[in-house]
Amino acid sequence: MELTLTDFVLLTMLGSMGMVLFFTMVSRTLHVRAEKRSLANRVICRLCLHAFEETSHVSTVKCPVCGAENEKGRSRRFG
Numbered sequence: 001m002e003l004t005l006t007d008f009v010l011l012t013m014l015g016s017m018g019m020v021l022f023f024t025m026v027s028r029t030l031h032v033r034a035e036k037r038s039l040a041n042r043v044i045c046r047l048c049l050h051a052f053e054e055t056s057h058v059s060t061v062k063c064p065v066c067g068a069e070n071e072k073g074r075s076r077r078f079g
Contacts, residue, residue: 043070 041053045063054061
């Protein structure tokens with residue numbers, strides 16, 4: 001089978017578009033995973049509403065601004 005210039009250009013363009021699609025999907029997947037990890041570590045103080053990240057595995061943390069004790073995890077009031 002002979003490969004004409006038209007076929008070569010068409011295959012090259014289709015291959016590059018496929019690669020762009022693949023890398024876009026991989027990038028978005030990694031971004032979503034990183035965002036979920038960041039949201040899991042985020043704590044919002046119940047008194048001063050200061051948002052901060054806490055990566056330790058304790059159930060209650062102190063707010064760095066006002067010093068109030070806050071529970072980690074989803075708030076029951078917000079859903």
